[in-house]
Amino acid sequence: MWKVVDNWINRYFADEEAVLLVLLIAFTLLVIVTMGQVLAPFLAALVLAFLLQGVVSLLKRWHFPHLMAVVLVFCAFISLFFVVVIFLFPIFIEQMSRLLKELPGMIVHWKEVVLLLPERYPHLISEARLAEFIAYVQKESAQFAEAAVGFSMGIFPGVMMVLVYLVLVPLLVFFMLKDRDQLMQAAASLLPERRPVMKLVWREMTVQIANYVRGKAIEVTLVGVATYACFVMLGVNYAALLALMVGLSVVIPYIGAAVVTVPVVLVGLFQWGWGSDFFWLFFAYSVIQFIDGNVLVPLLFSEAVNLHPIFIVLAVLVFGGLWGLWGVFFAIPLATLVKALYNAWPRNESPKPLSD
Numbered sequence: 001m002w003k004v005v006d007n008w009i010n011r012y013f014a015d016e017e018a019v020l021l022v023l024l025i026a027f028t029l030l031v032i033v034t035m036g037q038v039l040a041p042f043l044a045a046l047v048l049a050f051l052l053q054g055v056v057s058l059l060k061r062w063h064f065p066h067l068m069a070v071v072l073v074f075c076a077f078i079s080l081f082f083v084v085v086i087f088l089f090p091i092f093i094e095q096m097s098r099l100l101k102e103l104p105g106m107i108v109h110w111k112e113v114v115l116l117l118p119e120r121y122p123h124l125i126s127e128a129r130l131a132e133f134i135a136y137v138q139k140e141s142a143q144f145a146e147a148a149v150g151f152s153m154g155i156f157p158g159v160m161m162v163l164v165y166l167v168l169v170p171l172l173v174f175f176m177l178k179d180r181d182q183l184m185q186a187a188a189s190l191l192p193e194r195r196p197v198m199k200l201v202w203r204e205m206t207v208q209i210a211n212y213v214r215g216k217a218i219e220v221t222l223v224g225v226a227t228y229a230c231f232v233m234l235g236v237n238y239a240a241l242l243a244l245m246v247g248l249s250v251v252i253p254y255i256g257a258a259v260v261t262v263p264v265v266l267v268g269l270f271q272w273g274w275g276s277d278f279f280w281l282f283f284a285y286s287v288i289q290f291i292d293g294n295v296l297v298p299l300l301f302s303e304a305v306n307l308h309p310i311f312i313v314l315a316v317l318v319f320g321g322l323w324g325l326w327g328v329f330f331a332i333p334l335a336t337l338v339k340a341l342y343n344a345w346p347r348n349e350s351p352k353p354l355s356d
Helices: 002-013 016-035 040-061 066-115 127-153 155-178 180-189 196-234 239-249 255-272 276-301 309-329 331-344
Strands: none
Touching: 040 066, 040 155, 040 196, 066 155, 066 239, 066 255, 155 180, 196 239, 196 276, 196 331, 239 255, 255 276, 309 331
16 A cells, blocks of 8 residues: 555656645645635736736837836726726616615515416416425525625625725736736745646637637627617617626536526516517527537637536636636636646656556
8 A cells, every 4th residue: 555655656756846736735725715705806916917017018019118018008998997886886786776676576576476377387386395495595685685784784894895995906006017027036936946747738728818808808798788788779778787697607618598588588577578579589699609519609719718517617617706797707817727737747757566
């Protein structure tokens, strides 16, 4: 038994860099798990700076000075942020508040519809089962109302945290873009000079994560805008709110599309019932999902991600469970990192058999 363990250790951890990689990964995970909330503004700024660095590099290839490129990109980022806050955010808030006001009426309407099911389909559902289901829904609704009250009571600390993000994150993004080379050199000086595996993984992951994150940003924007335009033309209530949900749903592969279909269908049924307008809504929504899955995703991510769907869903579940929304968003890049580490991990030659 010990010889098997010894052979396995000699095969995968005989190289000095392999041991260093294990320690570095363990330290990074420990810091994120124990100090994730404290470092959240720094991590958010790091992600944004990573996204904007591609634009800075593009301007520098067009012979813009480094500082000018950074200032132009940063100003564009701040301008876009204020456009979203001033023009789009109030629309989402208004539609959300309107939906919450109409939610009791929607619940009563659907309760009346559900109560008619035993009469229409007695062979499929009984009154006893229906009563149990309604009691369960009422219980869950009460718990949701309590959670909503608790959220409203604790909104002041949330507002303070938002103010911290509004000040710290843009400041950190600017300095990360401006002093990128110095920061990278300082980080590299802490590592050994001979690090072929780390360099290989870094090059692969820089390309993979950059393509994936930028591709996701483009996909979210295109799907959200297309959904909003389509819903406005069809006259769907809460078009902006539903479009935001549909756009953000593409962040979670497979699962997001299934989850966001529920509110779209419920709003359509409450607004029109089983009529032609509802079926046009469902048809348009299905076309958007089809184009996203069969045109946009292959076009944007054909070279960025090469993972089996089972591993993608598993990565979403694992990393989402560990780090919430951030884990869900970066599930595929993190899974790609695991794959790159496995492929590039230093190995000795296969050990000799234990006995001839």
